[in-house]
Amino acid sequence: MQYKLSRNGSNPADILGNDYKSTLKPALNRFEDELKKSSLEKLEELISLQQKSQDNIIKIKEKGSRLTELKSQIDVGETQLSLMKKDLEDYTSMCCMEANRMTEDDEQEVHTLDTMEQKVEDSLKSSNEKLQHVTQQTDEEIQICACELMALIDSVSKYKEHMTSTILDKKNGFSETAEAVPNTLKGSLAAEFGSLLPKI
Incomplete structure (x- = not known):
C-alpha cells in the first residue's frame, strides 16, 4: 500500500488524507501484531539465550572448577x-661417583x-735361573757320584775276586790239611800203637 503525501499539510489528515485512519489502521494492527509476535519471538x-547463557555460565564455572582442580593436580604433578627429577639427579650423581670410584678401584x-x-x-x-744352576750343579754331582759309584763297584768287584781266590785257596788248603791229618794221625798211631793192634 502506498500513500501520496502532501507537502503542504500541517497535520496528519492534511498530509496522509482524511481516510488515513481507516486505511492505515489494519496495516498498523497487522504491524502491531507482527511486532508483538516478533517481540514475543525475540x-x-x-529467554532461551539467557537460559543458554546461564547454562554456559554454569558450564564455564564447572570448567573453571575443573581447570582449578586440574591446575592443582598439575601443580602436585x-x-x-621436581622431586623425582631431584631424586634422579641425586641418584645419577651417586651413580657417577660410584662409577668413578669403581673405575679408580679397577x-x-x-x-x-x-x-x-x-x-x-x-x-x-x-727361579728358572736357579733351577738351571741347580740342575747343572746336580748333573755335575750326579756325574761325580756315578764315577765314584763305578769306582766303588770296580773296587768291590776286585775285592770280591780277591776274596773268592783267597777263600778258594784256603778251602784247598783245608782240604789238603783234612786229607793229610788222618794219614798223619794214622801213621803216628800206627807207629805208637802198632804192636798193640791186631794184625790183619
Whole structure:
C-alpha cells in the first residue's frame, strides 16, 4: 500500500488524507501484531539465550572448577616431578661417583695386578735361573757320584775276586790239611800203637 503525501499539510489528515485512519489502521494492527509476535519471538529467543547463557555460565564455572582442580593436580604433578627429577639427579650423581670410584678401584687393581705379574715374572725368571744352576750343579754331582759309584763297584768287584781266590785257596788248603791229618794221625798211631793192634 502506498500513500501520496502532501507537502503542504500541517497535520496528519492534511498530509496522509482524511481516510488515513481507516486505511492505515489494519496495516498498523497487522504491524502491531507482527511486532508483538516478533517481540514475543525475540523475548522467547532472549529467554532461551539467557537460559543458554546461564547454562554456559554454569558450564564455564564447572570448567573453571575443573581447570582449578586440574591446575592443582598439575601443580602436585609438577611438585612430584621436581622431586623425582631431584631424586634422579641425586641418584645419577651417586651413580657417577660410584662409577668413578669403581673405575679408580679397577685402575688400582689393574696396577696391582701388573705389579704382581711383574714380580711373578721376575720370580719365575730367577727361579728358572736357579733351577738351571741347580740342575747343572746336580748333573755335575750326579756325574761325580756315578764315577765314584763305578769306582766303588770296580773296587768291590776286585775285592770280591780277591776274596773268592783267597777263600778258594784256603778251602784247598783245608782240604789238603783234612786229607793229610788222618794219614798223619794214622801213621803216628800206627807207629805208637802198632804192636798193640791186631794184625790183619
